[in-house]
Structure formats: structure tokens, C-alpha cells
Amino acid sequence: MPRRRLSREERHRQLLDVAWRLVREEGTEALTLGRLAEQAGVTKPVVYDHFVTRPGLLAALYQExxxxxxxxxxxxxxxxxxxxxxxxxxxxxxxxxxxxxxxxxxxxxxxxxxxxxxxxxxxxxxxxxxxxxxxxxxxxxxxxxxxxxxxxxxxxxxxxxxxxxxxxxxxxxxxxxxxxxxxxxxxxxxxxxxx
CATH class of the missing domain: 1.10.357 (Tetracycline Repressor; domain 2)
Structure with a gap:
């Protein structure tokens, strides 16, 4: 079955959900943009496009x-x-x-x-x-x-x-x-x- 391409908003939501899961299961220390990309099944540039830096990802989680x-x-x-x-x-x-x-x-x-x-x-x-x-x-x-x-x-x-x-x-x-x-x-x- 072909994979459906997610919209930017859907991808952002998916990345946040995976980030929360990573923090819950492995702790905040394990949360890197590379690890997030791996767990979300996307390339690193996709994650960097959404959050730019680890602090940007942490800020997005806290703001949510x-x-x-x-x-x-x-x-x-x-x-x-x-x-x-x-x-x-x-x-x-x-x-x-x-x-x-x-x-x-x-x-x-x-x-x-x-x-x-x-x-x-x-x-x-x-x-x-x-x-x-x-x-x-x-x-x-x-x-x-x-x-x-x-x-x-x-x-x-x-x-x-x-x-x-x-x-x-x-x-x-x-x-x-x-x-x-x-x-x-x-x-x-x-x-x-x-x-």
C-alpha cells in the first residue's frame, strides 16, 4: 500500500507526538533531532525543517x-x-x-x-x-x-x-x-x- 504524504501540519503533529513518546519512554536526554527523525521514520532534514534545533523542539513541546x-x-x-x-x-x-x-x-x-x-x-x-x-x-x-x-x-x-x-x-x-x-x-x- 503506498504511503500517503502528510501535510506540513500533519507532519508537525506526528513529530510532536513521537517526541512526547520518546520523552515518556526514554527521558528528555534521549530527545535529539536525529533520534526523533529515526523514530518518526523521516529524514533529519524533515525534522530540522520543523524545529531547527533541539531547543526549538523543546520550546514547541512546552508551548503545546x-x-x-x-x-x-x-x-x-x-x-x-x-x-x-x-x-x-x-x-x-x-x-x-x-x-x-x-x-x-x-x-x-x-x-x-x-x-x-x-x-x-x-x-x-x-x-x-x-x-x-x-x-x-x-x-x-x-x-x-x-x-x-x-x-x-x-x-x-x-x-x-x-x-x-x-x-x-x-x-x-x-x-x-x-x-x-x-x-x-x-x-x-x-x-x-x-x-
Whole structure:
């Protein structure tokens, strides 16, 4: 049976799917453009045409994950009860669910992003966008209508650590969600009490 030529978008999707599988099965260290080409059954120039460099591939993986996380959180916030507990619950659940949906490979991709200033910048931009989304969703519940940036960074750090622990099986998803929920509520309430 003759092979069907994939469109550029279909090929890109295939390469990302194979890259995620490689990271899941062999770890981030095994993810090279040459290995990706071999596993996807294409030539190296095809992979280089899509990602140019390994950092470009890692950035594409992280941006895909971030897009998924943002969509999940947007939908959850939109459907949530407009209370502090309602918003904190959906933010905590969205963060943990997105990491678990992606699987154990996302902590390795996130760690690999620290390997270059270019990748660290992409990661930081995505983090800032998510924190801004959380700030907007939670500000109405702060007594003075302000959530301090330090609190948002603390929440984000807790989220990253809890999600990593859930993804690696050190704690359950429910434990991660509950702890993150409590962290978010405490951050908003503490800020409200500090004024």
C-alpha cells in the first residue's frame, strides 16, 4: 500500500507526538533531532525543517503543553462558581490535571528548558501569563483588590512542585489539588488580612 504524504501540519503533529513518546519512554536526554527523525521514520532534514534545533523542539513541546493548560484553565474558570473557594478549586484542579494529562514527561521537558536563556525566557513568559490569569480570577476576592506578585510566585512555585510530585507518584493527584487549593486560598486571604 503506498504511503500517503502528510501535510506540513500533519507532519508537525506526528513529530510532536513521537517526541512526547520518546520523552515518556526514554527521558528528555534521549530527545535529539536525529533520534526523533529515526523514530518518526523521516529524514533529519524533515525534522530540522520543523524545529531547527533541539531547543526549538523543546520550546514547541512546552508551548503545546502551555496552550493545553491555558485552554483547560480558561474553561474551568469560566464554568466555576464565582467565589474564592470555587476559583481556587478550579485553578488547583486545572494545574494538576493538565500535568497529569501530559504525563510524567512534562517535568523533564520543564527541567530541560533551564538549559538555555532562550528556553528559560519562553518558560518565564508562559509562567507570567498563567499567573496573570490567576491574578485576574482571584483579585475580586482580595479585600483591597490586589494580589501581590510575591504571592503569585509562591503559588506558582507550590503548583510546580505539587504537580511534579503528583506526576512522579510521590503524592496522589487529590493530595496535590487539595494542598494547592489551600495555598491559593491562604494567599488571597492573607493578602486581604495584611491591608
Amino acid at each position: 503543553y502551555d496552550t493545553r493548560q491555558t485552554a483547560l484553565m480558561d474553561a474551568a474558570i469560566q464554568a466555576s462558581e464565582p467565589t474564592l473557594r470555587g476559583r481556587a478549586s478550579v485553578i488547583a484542579s486545572s494545574c494538576v490535571d493538565c500535568v497529569l494529562l501530559q504525563g510524567r514527561e512534562i517535568p523533564g521537558v520543564i527541567a530541560a528548558l533551564a538549559s538555555s536563556p532562550e528556553l528559560e525566557k519562553i518558560k518565564r513568559e508562559c509562567e507570567v501569563a498563567i499567573m496573570e490569569k490567576c491574578r485576574v480570577a482571584l483579585t475580586a476576592f482580595a479585600k483591597d483588590g490586589v494580589i501581590a506578585p510575591a504571592g503569585l510566585w509562591a503559588m506558582f512555585g507550590a503548583s510546580e512542585a505539587l504537580c511534579h510530585a503528583a506526576a512522579t507518584g510521590e503524592i496522589t493527584a487529590e493530595e496535590a489539588k487539595n494542598e494547592l487549593f489551600e495555598t491559593i486560598v491562604a494567599m488571597v486571604e492573607r493578602r486581604a488580612c495584611d491591608t
